[in-house]
Amino acid sequence: MWGLGSGGSRGPRRALSTEQIVDAAVTVAEQGGLVAVSMARVAQELGFTTMSLYRYVDSKDTLIELMQDRVIGLPPELPADANWRTALEIWARAEYRTIQRHPFWLDIPISGPPRGPNNMAWLETGLAALDDSPFPPQMKLLLLLNLSLFVISQARFARDATDSDDFAPVLRRVLDPAQFPALSAVLAEGSLDDDNPPGGTESGWAEGLFEFGLGRLLDGYAALSNTP
Template sequence: MDVGKIEESEIPVGIAVAWGLRDRPGKGPKPALSLPRIVQAGLDVARADGLAAVSMARVAKEVGVSTMALYRYVAAKDVLLELMQDAAYGPPPEATADQDWRAGLTEWSWAILHAIRRHPWVLQIPVSGAPLLPNQITWLERGLTCLSGTGLAESEKLSVVMLLSGYVRQWAGLSIAVGAAGPDQAARYAKTLARVIDPVRFPAVCAAMAAGAVNDEWDDGDTEFVFGLDRVLDGIAALTHARS
């Protein structure tokens, strides 16, 4: 499909407004309401009361309009959540001068993790499709740009960015869940496992326990994140070497 020939009418209203393709939805007098104001109200509700509290009616109340007025800007709650998620991530950090691909993608990955930690509710929004909103595309552009000069095919660059994004998202969800469980979760886990484990059936797990790999204190989450990120980047490095 020729992207340049896509009719504006084919783009959902909220997406079109987010990209500046439409100043406002619908006809008639220009309302005082704006899409950024609606999205910010949704962010405020999610920050204060969690994502479950976000509804079209609640957001409409926050901005002082009727729910129907909100639909002139946002066609459905799902669209509002996508716009909120895009705003929560914000733009990626600017590239550092003379940065190689590995340093660039490391910085990129950490920036995503920090964004999720600032707004952990974004993980509750399921991934429903390819990135389409302005900040999403800016993050994608930044990640792909890091891979310039690596010799990877464009499809491989895109796959690398998707791989890293998935790793960061998965780790963020795990670390947030562990943190929410409380500081004594690790001790409970280790004690329970020690009582139920069968060394004949699970010799590898028992060996890990005997070596102290499974203990009553969780390792620093950032240390574990770095370990996994480095292994992913090692694999990408091997691919770039093969291509060169």
Template structure:
């Protein structure tokens, strides 16, 4: 892939797209950027992203730390590169789906993608994603809307906001799950002991009617998955009104 004209691309973007040559430090043979990124992902999967370091990745590969600097200049650059690589490309979607079912499947697939590596949800979001896999996901989302009357600018907004819901919800669920694991007792059982019926009558009524417990109808999904699907349907309802308004 080559570029012509336009601004000079940052090094991390060139690396992600295979447009940058390795540096001058380290061995010229026996190692590749892809091997480094895959080793870093395996280490993060085993021990969490906090365990990542250039020296530990190098050790896992059987090379010196200096060897890695020929390909990756810093840990921060390494993390940005594995963020896109760990996400991976989107799956193939069935042809002939309506836009709503297609976008729903896209959102569910993206959620599964970000949950595949739990540490991915801990990575800071400091800039719009530019990696090839992220671009493939964006393109696949736009493809789900290609048969709608929405103008391109609105299609992009719909896909980006759907993705924001997917990633934001996954981050929230991950944080809540981690906090719940560290606490004793169930959330629903703790609330009645804290809430004064005169001050929180509506919240206590919701607790007493099981609003914070798993719905038996959603046993196959579990609370987190069912809640994700519930809010996704509400989002799709709103998008459907937008689509209808442009017919």
């Protein structure tokens, strides 16, 4: 992942590279989802035998970890004059858009902290965005990880949420206002209708929910820092 521990120059010239294998695996995942990725399927994509891949990648688990880092790519360049809140907004939206472009990324299990160079670049950029904040170093890390987990959960909701055109109308028919007075009041004023997403945005529920939640999360960070 970091380009360390590569083999020497002796022996037959290698016809593949780790980068080619990872790119092929990403292609397979983009076409058929993460479930379609196997060493055999990736080898087929490349026109090589399955065993030949193991000279470069020791297991499917390692391959998926490499894919996770490759797909997330490099972080955005943040404006030098942006305050910490604005910088975090840009950072969070960039992560959200990147994940949306590669939906299979959300199916990769989170088994521990990311270790790849691209993920470390995102972490470095996010921490640098907090340079002008009053938070101590450890809290900066916790705030950034919390923000990233929020982004991932919102991206998963946006991907997985099914068509909800009949959600509010069905609830209006089946809910007894005497048993569910608070929910019935929300339904009555249209807060759960598809054409009335959170925050008054016009981009639909998933986008509105992300922007509303991002704003409130950063409001909390600002309150914690005692800054406007």
